[in-house]
Amino acid sequence: xxxxxxxxxxxxxxxxxxxxxxxxxxxxxxxxxxxxxxxxxxxxxxxxxxxxxxxxxxxxxxxxxxxxxxxxxxxxxxxxxxxxxxxxxxxxxxxxxxxxxxxxxxxxxxxxxxxxxxxxxxxxxxxxxxxxxxxxxxxxxxxxxxxxxxxxxxxxxxxxxxxxxxxxxxxxxxxxxxxxxxxxxxxxxxxxxxxxxxxxxxxxxxxxxxxxxxxxxxxxxxxxxxx
Numbered sequence: 001x002x003x004x005x006x007x008x009x010x011x012x013x014x015x016x017x018x019x020x021x022x023x024x025x026x027x028x029x030x031x032x033x034x035x036x037x038x039x040x041x042x043x044x045x046x047x048x049x050x051x052x053x054x055x056x057x058x059x060x061x062x063x064x065x066x067x068x069x070x071x072x073x074x075x076x077x078x079x080x081x082x083x084x085x086x087x088x089x090x091x092x093x094x095x096x097x098x099x100x101x102x103x104x105x106x107x108x109x110x111x112x113x114x115x116x117x118x119x120x121x122x123x124x125x126x127x128x129x130x131x132x133x134x135x136x137x138x139x140x141x142x143x144x145x146x147x148x149x150x151x152x153x154x155x156x157x158x159x160x161x162x163x164x165x166x167x168x169x170x171x172x173x174x175x176x177x178x179x180x181x182x183x184x185x186x187x188x189x190x191x192x193x194x195x196x197x198x199x200x201x202x203x204x205x206x207x208x209x210x211x212x213x214x215x216x217x218x219x220x221x222x223x224x225x226x227x
Contacts, residue, residue: 012096013037017114019102019194025117026226029087031218037090059143066157074161083222085165088121091172096181102190110184115177122173129166135159189214
């Protein structure tokens with residue numbers, strides 16, 4: 001019951017703006033917090049798939065079964081595909097953010113760095129949204145041919161779920177760019193981690209150990225895939 005109350009009360013998303021190599025920044029949010037915000041979008045996707053599966057039309061019901069199998073596969077692979085995308089998708093559920101950052105290394109405004117990261121990520125997500133939109137259209141065209149074949153074609157319909165994921169990530173980036181409810185908080189404990197990330201070549205084991213020492217759930221796994 002306590003966990004349910006926590007999930008319903010949380011309205012702000014904690015973000016960590018971490019300086020990496022080549023003056024690049026990555027945006028991270030603790031895994032347990034991301035999972036709270038993901039529930040809303042996941043519920044919508046599941047409801048949509050259920051509607052397809054229960055439809056009277058045989059072809060539409062078949063598409064629903066395919067999407068269900070693809071969604072189960074997608075959930076297992078999502079972190080490996082792009083953990084940063086999960087952060088953006090969580091941002092779509094709120095406009096209130098608390099951004100933790102290390103002490104600035106130059107005169108660049110932290111707010112500008114935050115916006116720059118979001119713009120870069122939005123451009124990338126938009127590009128792949130268009131690609132998956134085209135692939136999804138191909139899947140729809142072949143639906144009448146594939147429907148009579150036993151077994152769902154998960155691979156062909158996987159782009160549909162990727163397209164939906166990119167769309168929500170774009171909404172998340174826009175939410176951060178539009179928001180006027182952003183609190184920036186300096187976190188000196190990030191200094192050592194960022195210095196190691198910026199120094200080439202960095203020792204991956206040292207970086208992951210420092211990330212674990214910050215006691216922020218999921219940070220070491222995130223950095224392992226992102227840096």
